[in-house]
Structures are given as C-alpha cells and as structure tokens.
Amino acid sequence: MGNGRAGVSPVGGDPSPRIYPRRLPEPGPLALARRGAQIAEVATRHFFPVVVRHLFDRPRRRLLPSTFARPLRLTFEDLGGTFIKFGQIMASSPGMFGEEVAQEFRSCLDTGPPAPFIEVRNRIEADLGMPMSEAYRDFEPEPFGRASIAVVHRATLHDGRSVAVKIIRPGIEQQVATDLDLMQPLFDVLARQTGDQMAGSMLQLVDSFRVQLGEEMDLRNEARTMGHFRRLLTEVDLPKIAVPEPYPELSGPNVLTMELLDGVPIDDLAQVAELGVDPAPLVEEVVRSFFMHVVRRGTFHGDAHAGNMLLLRDGRIGIVDWGIVGRLDPATHRFVLRLLAAALGEEGAWAEVTDHLVKTYGPALGMAVGMDQDQMTAFIRQLVEPTLTRPFGEVSMADMLQTVQLQLARAQGLEAQRRTLRAIVRRLRFQRRVRRMADASGGLFSEFDRGTFLLSKQLMYFERYGRLFLADVPLLKDQAFFKELLRDAPDIGADGGQSGFRAADGAPVE
Secondary structure (H helix, E strand, C coil): CCCCHHHCCCCCCCCCCCCCCCCCCCCCHHHHHHHHHHHHHHHHHHHHHHHHHHHCCCCCCCCCHHHHHHHHHHHHHHHCCHHHHHHHHHHCCHHHHCHHHHHHHHHHHHCCCCCCHHHHHHHHHHHHCCCHHHHCCEECCCCCEECCCEEEEEEECCCCCEEEEEEECCCHHHHHHHHHHHHHHHHHHHHHHHCCHHHHHHHHHHHHHHHHHHHHCCHHHHHHHHHHHHHHHCCCCCCCEECCCECHHHCCCCEEEEECCCEEECCCHHHHHHHCCCCHHHHHHHHHHHHHHHHHHCEEECCCCHHHEEEECCCCEEECCCCCEEECCHHHHHHHHHHHHHHCCCCHHHHHHHHHHHHHHCHHHHHHHCCCHHHHHHHHHHHHHHHHHCEHHHCCHHHHHHHHHHHHHHHCCCCCCCCCHHHHHHHHHHHHHHHHHHHHHCCCCCHHHHHHHHHHHHHHHHHHHHHHHCCCCECCCCHHHHHHHHHCCCCCCCCCCCCCCECCCCCECC
16 A cells, blocks of 8 residues: 555564553443333434334335434434444444445544533542642633543633543433443353353443443543654654544543644545545555555554544544554464464465464364365455455455355355244254354454454454545555565464564565
C-alpha cells in the first residue's frame, strides 16, 4: 500500500504502557432485576409495533434483518452503555450485518444523552483537586461528543490551547457491570445449548467487553497509551497520522484532558467532500501504521470504528479514543506473523497456522469442519488469503462467514437451508458436541481467542474504509513493505520463546 519502506525501522525500546483495569462493581439481585425490567420494557416498546404490523400484514412478507434494524437501534440507544458498544460494531461492519443495517446504526458512533453538567463539574474538580476555573479558562457546558462510556467537552486552557476534556459518565460503572452480568449467562446458555456461531460470537463480545471496559473506564490508561503511541510515531515516517497529546497534569481516573483534533468522521462522505482532502492515501497510511504496531510490538488500536477516525482540516488523519488497545501474547503474536508470512508467499507457513489452531482448539476444530489437517490447511488458505490479497472491493467478511457455515453444514451431512424439525434437532446436537469439545480444549476465551477476536473486529472496520476509499487496492498491496516489516519483527519461537522465526521469504532472521 504505497511506498512505505522508508517508514520501517528496527523495533524500539519504548515499553508498552502500564494498564490497570478498574474493578467493576458486583450488582446485586435488585439491580439486576431493575435493569432486566428496563431492558424488557424498552425492547417491547420498540419491537411490539413491528411485530403487530407483520402479523396483520396480508400477504405476510418475509421478515428481513433491515425490518428490525430501526427498533433495535432505538432500543440500544435508549438503554445506552454496553448496548451502544454493540451498536458501534454493527455500524462499522456492513460486511457482517449489511449496508442498510450498518447505516441505521451510524448514530451509535456518537450518541447518548449529555451528562448533567453539575455532575461533570464535580467529577472534574474531584479528579483534578482544583476548581474548574483554575484548570480551564473556558469550558463549554454542552458536550460535542457523547460516547457510550464518556462525554467529551471543548475547553480552552489558560495559555490559549484548545483541548478536549473526556469525562467518564457518572454511574456508568454500575450500569455496565449490570448489563454484562445479564448478557453473559444468556449468551452462554445459547452458545452451549445450540453451539450456534452467532451466539458464540456474541458471548465472545461480552467476554471481551468485560476485560476492555475495566481498562477503558480508568482514563489514566488511555493517557499513557496515547503518549506511548505518539512516541512510536516518532520512529516511523508516517507524518499524516495524528494522535492527540494528553495533558497528564489535568487528567485523572475519570477525566482526560487532551489536544483537540479538529476534523470529521472518515465515513461522513458529505463532510469529507467539503474538506476537499483525498482520504484514500490517509487510510493507506493508517493501515500501514496499524500493521507496523501489530508486527513489531503485538499492539494495536482496539476500537478503530469510523467515529474514532477523523479526517482533519489540516489534511492529516486523527486517531482518537485509545481506551481499548489490543495486546497479543507472544504465542498469538507469532501466529499473526506466520499468517502474514503465509499470505505473502511462504507456503510452509499455512501448515504452521493450522497446527496452532488445532493445538488451541483440539479435535473440535477438525470435527466441526469434517476435515483432516491437510484439508483444513487448504480450507483456511481458501478463506484467509483472498481477504488479505484481493482488492477491498472484492472482499466480504460476510461471504467468508457464509463459507464457514456451509462447510459446517456439510460436515453434519445437512443442507444449510433445511429447516425441518429433524434437521434442526440434528444440527443443534452436533453443534453442542463441537462446542463442548472446544470448551474442553481450553481454547475458548484464551489469550489467543481474545486477541484474534479483537484483531478480526478491526479488520471488519478496515473492510468498511477500504470499500469506501480503496476499492481497487488489496490490504497487502505493497508486499515489499510488509516483507520488510516481517524481517524486522521480533524473533518469536513456536512456543512463544525467542527462536525459530523465519521471514516472509523463508530465510532465517539474523
């Protein structure tokens, strides 16, 4: 993707930032009952009219996913918090949910009610240990950003610098903890009793949210992370990427003061056109930066949806909201490196990729797809290689998932479209067996499972940007650049130790 080779430099010595997750409260039975009742009331209010219209519609039309998109979006927005997080994923993943559904959820990228200003003031003054007037010369009481976990206000420092002030929503910790405690058993039962892939994916999301939101709700983590990634950008030649500068002296657990980046969301095509800046080379630079960090350090921005990618008025692209950062453990890091090496032409790496998956998930993997290890290697290559090497306009995560589902159905001796009671019961029994075997392997919800799931979520976001601006460009277009990245990657052995890694061209790393 472009000629980025000048930007490749040896791995630096800047250590990863310290991350201290906030311990979420443990909601009691009364809190769970109240939130459960609220969820039921809100969902009924938005879905009941749609269901009634469908029941009395003659002739009755087939219900499409888009039919429920608006009531689901309204439900998520009314419930806020964790539900908005789900909505953000749907908004940024048209390849998974469809363009119409993704567009409906676009408002979830920056939505939610403003927090009462008196509570915002109290949080700021308690965190900073000073009156708000001592910290800021001016402070706009109306937020310009209203995310799921925090609100963001414009302010001016006493020296005239414009800043953004992010404040954790008062009371959000209890709400998030309650939502997760309600969601997890529901999706756990669905995943275990049906083995359904979508239910399993939703359970993975809830599991990852529990870890990530604890980190995201202590803004000192985000301040350290921004400082870390700003330092990494000094090591490479990527001048068009901007990460806000944090101001630690005006920040705390619930408050983060940072440089204000003036721009518009990258997928707001009307506002992007008004700026007159071509976003294509900027998106290419973001992809290069993303893979630099993944390959060389095993870290990456873990929430790169369109609301966090800003086309700036000065022609740069700003990456904001560093509350969620992916960190790959050594074994998962090596797996990703070998996967990239395979896509770049190292034939033997495909077998290594399969070996790692089989070791992680055990015999459940082969049973699920009905293949031996060699067949599985070919199947994995068939799925993954086009995603990385074909133009964005030809790539579809939805098609990939459909291919997996069809193969799962073939392994069961069933047609995926059959809806007879007997076929459904047989399918559920088979899926349950596979799920239980996967549970027994220890691979589910492991560091590998969490790391690759979060990484896959970012690739879904990139699919959206690629389709918008780089339809004729493959993800790994500049193979020389990526091979050089791999040559400079850490020397991680198959066991996560320091040995045995080969570069993309098959040569040992010196």
